[in-house]
Amino acid sequence: MSTNELPVPPEAAAEAAQLRATLHHHAHQYYVLDAPELPDAEYDRLFRRLQALEAQYPSLLTADSPTQRVGGRVLDGFTPVRHAVPMLSIRTETDTTAGGAEAFDARVRRELALAEDAAPIEYAAELKFDGLAMNLRYEHGVLVQAATRGDGETGEDVTQNIRTIGQIPLRLIGATPPVLEIRGEVFMRRDDFEALNERQRALIAAGAKNEKTFVNPRNAAAGAVRQLDPAIAAKRPLSFYAYGLGEVQGWDVPATHSGLLDAVAALGLPVCEHRAVVQGAAGLVAFHERMAALRDSLPFDIDGVVYKVNDRALQERLGFVTREPRWAVAHKYPAQEQMTRLLDIDIQVGRTGKLTPVAKLEPVFVGGTTVSNATLHNEDETRRKDVRVGDTVIVRRAGDVIPEVVGVVLDKRPEDVGEPFDLYKRLGGQCPVCGSPIEREEGEVDWRCTGGLTCPAQRKQALLHFASRRAMDVEGLGDKLVDQLVDAGIVRAIPDIYKLGFTSLATLERMGDKSAQNLLAAIEKSKTTTLGRFLFSLGIRHVGETTAKDLARHFGNIDRLMDARVEELLEVNDVGPVVAESIRHFFDQPHHREVVEQLRAAGVYWPDEAGLASDAPRPLLGQVLVLTGTLPTLSRDEAKALIEAAGGKVTGSVSKKTNYVVAGEEAGSKLDKARELGITVLDEAGLRALLDGGTD
Numbered sequence: 124m125s126t127n128e129l130p131v132p133p134e135a136a137a138e139a140a141q142l143r144a145t146l147h148h149h150a151h152q153y154y155v156l157d158a159p160e161l162p163d164a165e166y167d168r169l170f171r172r173l174q175a176l177e178a179q180y181p182s183l184l185t186a187d188s189p190t191q192r193v194g195g196r197v198l199d200g201f202t203p204v205r206h207a208v209p210m211l212s213i214r215t216e217t218d219t220t221a222g223g224a225e226a227f228d229a230r231v232r233r234e235l236a237l238a239e240d241a242a243p244i245e246y247a248a249e250l251k252f253d254g255l256a257m258n259l260r261y262e263h264g265v266l267v268q269a270a271t272r273g274d275g276e277t278g279e280d281v282t283q284n285i286r287t288i289g290q291i292p293l294r295l296i297g298a299t300p301p302v303l304e305i306r307g308e309v310f311m312r313r314d315d316f317e318a319l320n321e322r323q324r325a326l327i328a329a330g331a332k333n334e335k336t337f338v339n340p341r342n343a344a345a346g347a348v349r350q351l352d353p354a355i356a357a358k359r360p361l362s363f364y365a366y367g368l369g370e371v372q373g374w375d376v377p378a379t380h381s382g383l384l385d386a387v388a389a390l391g392l393p394v395c396e397h398r399a400v401v402q403g404a405a406g407l408v409a410f411h412e413r414m415a416a417l418r419d420s421l422p423f424d425i426d427g428v429v430y431k432v433n434d435r436a437l438q439e440r441l442g443f444v445t446r447e448p449r450w451a452v453a454h455k456y457p458a459q460e461q462m463t464r465l466l467d468i469d470i471q472v473g474r475t476g477k478l479t480p481v482a483k484l485e486p487v488f489v490g491g492t493t494v495s496n497a498t499l500h501n502e503d504e505t506r507r508k509d510v511r512v513g514d515t516v517i518v519r520r521a522g523d524v525i526p527e528v529v530g531v532v533l534d535k536r537p538e539d540v541g542e543p544f545d546l547y548k549r550l551g552g553q554c555p556v557c558g559s560p561i562e563r564e565e566g567e568v569d570w571r572c573t574g575g576l577t578c579p580a581q582r583k584q585a586l587l588h589f590a591s592r593r594a595m596d597v598e599g600l601g602d603k604l605v606d607q608l609v610d611a612g613i614v615r616a617i618p619d620i621y622k623l624g625f626t627s628l629a630t631l632e633r634m635g636d637k638s639a640q641n642l643l644a645a646i647e648k649s650k651t652t653t654l655g656r657f658l659f660s661l662g663i664r665h666v667g668e669t670t671a672k673d674l675a676r677h678f679g680n681i682d683r684l685m686d687a688r689v690e691e692l693l694e695v696n697d698v699g700p701v702v703a704e705s706i707r708h709f710f711d712q713p714h715h716r717e718v719v720e721q722l723r724a725a726g727v728y729w730p731d732e733a734g735l736a737s738d739a740p741r742p743l744l745g746q747v748l749v750l751t752g753t754l755p756t757l758s759r760d761e762a763k764a765l766i767e768a769a770g771g772k773v774t775g776s777v778s779k780k781t782n783y784v785v786a787g788e789e790a791g792s793k794l795d796k797a798r799e800l801g802i803t804v805l806d807e808a809g810l811r812a813l814l815d816g817g818t819d
């Protein structure tokens with residue numbers, strides 16, 4: 124620090140005071156409330172500006188400056204835990220290029236007063252996990268306490284929540300030292316995070332109050348760890364990697380950091396495999412680059428790598444400054460969250476008709492690429508975050524997940540900001556691609572275009588599905604070809620597939636005579652099919668392969684199915700109200716019936732199945748049965764087919780709606796449940812009597 128102190132200009136003093144106040148506010152939001160309002164990159168920028176001012180004018184430095192302290196505090200409701208060994212932060216090397224590693228190595232060598240030509244220093248290099256620090260205290264080999272970092276001196280007792288992390292052993296393997304504190308990072312994997320937010324969005328759509336989505340995996344992990352209800356914490360899957368030690372009594376600490384991690388792994392704790400022992404600055408740079416290439420494909424977020432002097436004796440010589448060790452540094456990667464301006468909101472029609480609001484952004488470099496579009500997920504989410512055109516928003520891009528807008532920086536909202544988002548109003552109730560009405564079913568998150576197969580946006584997906592192996596099985600009609608055919612305007616609707624001729628095909632790029640002939644042969648072959656496959660190929664929402672087969676078996680021919688009332692559809696095995704409505708809705712649209720007619724006219728053919736003759740007796744009409752155990756002569760499928768042919772329905776579990784339980788040999792809990800609910804239990808003979816029209 125400079126000794127020839129400069130007089131402090133009043134603007135600098137004012138700026139420093141302002142920065143301290145701003146950083147205090149955001150640190151509180153982030154560390155205490157788990158509700159950040161700024162991207163980390165922006166917080167770091169302000170933090171560095173304050174550091175620079177304090178370096179230039181040391182008299183500006185106050186003891187309570189955010190640059191001097193580790194930034195957490197104990198939240199009400201948690202028991203404070205005083206750390207035996209303080210939990211510190213790590214200095215960050217902000218130069219994200221090779222220069223960052225070189226600067227750290229040069230500093231270490233200078234502080235150790237090494238000669239220019241001294242041998243390179245050995246480092247342990249590891250990932251910097253983006254979660255929160257945890258101290259696990261084992262006494263005599265048993266986990267007795269887990270605590271957050273807090274302000275570094277005092278953390279929070281979160282033992283109950285940490286016990287729900289399956290990866291963390293409750294007892295160490297093969298060692299029972301009086302005290303062994305393991306330190307590491309609790310984090311949430313990216314897929315777990317996506318799934319959690321998906322569930323949260325569905326809960327919110329279903330009207331759940333007090334639920335929210337999380338900004339990023341770190342935020343979700345912090346929320347789960349500091350959850351007062353361990354039952355809720357248990358539903359939020361967390362992971363853990365160990366990277367160091369706290370207090371130790373009665374355990375021989377290995378002489379190197381890498382050896383220490385090996386020993387910790389041998390005790391049964393998870394230690395990340397992506398680590399290395401490297402020599403000198405060149406080794407650090409190589410590790411930094413190797414991990415950068417790996418970053419997107421890792422299943423969890425990292426915000427950089429960490430370098431640690433490997434020899435613990437050297438670590439001791441280097442010691443600590445205020446809030447960080449001198450022997451370690453975090454070398455960051457470009458941030459995965461950035462601020463930018465929201466220029467407009469577009470609405471995209473997905474391949475299944477789903478309408479997704481998409482943010483048009485002022486281009487911003489985030490997560491290693493320039494991003495100008497990001498998903499807003501759906502209408503509710505957009506409104507809940509109160510994202511409006513003109514706002515400054517936080518964009519996140521991590522791994523191969525599509526970029527998303529995770530929040531608004533309300534401080535920066537301009538006066539002329541746009542209206543709250545209203546998808547229906549915005550589109551005037553019409554699909555922006557085909558003009559069909561849009562709709563949103565109750566309990567559903569998404570608006571959808573009702574245009575179905577006539578909507579060009581949905582056409583490609585519909586064609587691919589139609590041609591897929593389990594549907595009409597047109598061999599060779601894949602992704603690329605469908606794109607080509609639709610883009611060239613050769614195929615506009617599904618029936619056009621059967622109008623394809625050799626000449627039009629042969630004009631396509633990369634399509635030789637031979638492949639054109641093969642494709643035509645495959646198309647011809649697909650004309651002979653079954654009703655089940657045909658129904659599946661139409662892509663009716665909620666009608667999968669099995670339901671399609673059940674429908675085919677039940678109705679026998681497509682005309683009866685197309686005219687079936689909802690109540691009749693409900694008689695089909697496993698068809699509930701949502702599926703029944705969806706089928707009815709599909710065939711209520713004239714263009715869908717048209718497609719069926721055109722396909723039949725083109726020569727698509729299937730034999731009618733026996734189905735139910737409409738005048739056959741149906742003694743089990745409206746009855747719900749459950750099968751359990753092994754019947755003496757009938758297989759499960761045979762019994763099911765007989766029941767369905769008699770108009771009955773077979774379900775998988777016993778409830779108050781069940782009329783009969785048919786029990787055979789080794790019937791299990793379903794039988795108990797039936798007895799509990801007082802439901803009539805039949806054996807095979809009893810079932811046959813029912814089928815023959817006998818009374819109950």
Ligand SMILES: NC(=O)c1ccc[n+]([C@@H]2O[C@H](COP(=O)([O-])OP(=O)(O)OC[C@H]3O[C@@H](n4cnc5c(N)ncnc54)[C@H](O)[C@@H]3O)[C@@H](O)[C@H]2O)c1
Pocket residue numbers: 149150152153154159160161162163164166167193194211212213215249250251252253254255256257272307308366367429453
């Ligand atoms: N967005 C906001 O408003 C806001 C506010 C405050 C802080 N922050 C962010 O918090 C961070 C600063 O927090 P900090 O002081 O805790 O520093 P830090 O989180 O950047 O680094 C220290 C932490 O790194 C973790 N870590 C991960 N892998 C490690 C490894 N292999 N070895 C050792 N430690 C490892 C440990 O938990 C340790 O506590 C910055 O990224 C900052 O942007 C953001």
Ligand SMILES: [Zn+2]
Pocket residue numbers: 472554555556557558559572573574575578579580
């Ligand atoms: Zn449409």
